[in-house]
Amino acid sequence: MTSTTTLTAALPAGHRERLTRIAREVSVDEGTRLFDEGRRADRFWIIRTGTVTLDLRVPGRRAAVIESLGHGELVGWSWLFPPHRWHLGAEAMSPVRAWEFDADTVRAMGAQDPEFGRAVAHWVGNVAARRLHATRVRLLDLYGPCGSGSRL
Template structure:
């Protein structure tokens, strides 16, 4: 997984962190639900967040668990800005929270920052898509994904 410390150079990280606010979530808190409006995102400072997917007739399937330095939420960058997964604090979480509109405006004003953020989020998205595929195959395919755990 591409963490922000590796994905963005120091100047871009610093610009983003200037508009972040520190938030805390107790274990069991829903950060967002699939289908809701994606108007913010988080970078985990401590704790873990479980990404899940609605499965009709079953409990939500946990796709991936995120920890320190990882991005929670990518749907804010792509219109219509609707969450494609759900997220819940699996343990107490401390995170930086970002207003998506403010970040998109920063990216529009600084094309270099916009490219860097777009590349970072694209890497995260590719990883999440692969994780979702593997997890769903493990859960529902007759012989699983075939990938080692």
Template sequence: MTSVTTMTAALEPAYRDRLMSLAREVSFEAGVRLFEEGRRADRFWIVRTGTVALDLRVPGRRAAVIESLGQGELVGWSWHFPPYLWHLGAEATSPVRAWEFDAEAVRVMCAGDAEFGRAVAVWIGRVVAQRLHASRVRLLDLYAPYGSGGAM
């Protein structure tokens, strides 16, 4: 993931501080599912330590790991867009320590300050674009005929 999608690179210090005022520390053991595709997205996390794998259900096959996220990276963006349902799944692949955020509280904070809300929306938009690209590349690697994922 490029650095522009980490919170520290995407948000100016005053906005980071505001967002972090809502954070609570959590931890997950390896193998714990943080969320499942299609279920309600009511929170998100920023990884402090450890690794989280994002995966996508593929009919007739086991879930495809799309990307691994580590320190400073956002886990979950579906909380920002109605109908607030996860588009991917996520699992801790090592012990994880993270900051957890209540999605509704963050959405209220964004609605109350247009500039803050815009900064968060731009950050989340960059993350979505990066994850879409990673998903496309990974699925082409896994399932496309050799050579079909080349330059466009």
């Protein structure tokens, strides 16, 4: 986890407070799939407690676990970018407590307040870039002839 990807570090206090006002507290049982690659991305979560793994389907193989997420981290970024389809899958590896957000509501808030929208887009964009890099490194580690030569 890097400081620029957590909600606390990524958004100014006012934007963070606005976002958390619309959050819904949820509990997710261990082993529950939060979402599957390719399905409609209509919400996202910020983990309060527990662990969620991100995975990627690999043809002819089991899904590859890309990254484990914990306290304060964003689960799901595909909701912000059209066509709003999940790029990865996610599963609760332990009981999880999280804040859940409705994607349509957050996108509408960003459209009404461009400064808020830019801050959220910047935060989510940083998370997406970090996750794409982690995906590349993990797949090279798993399937490359000599691995990636890099560790996150």
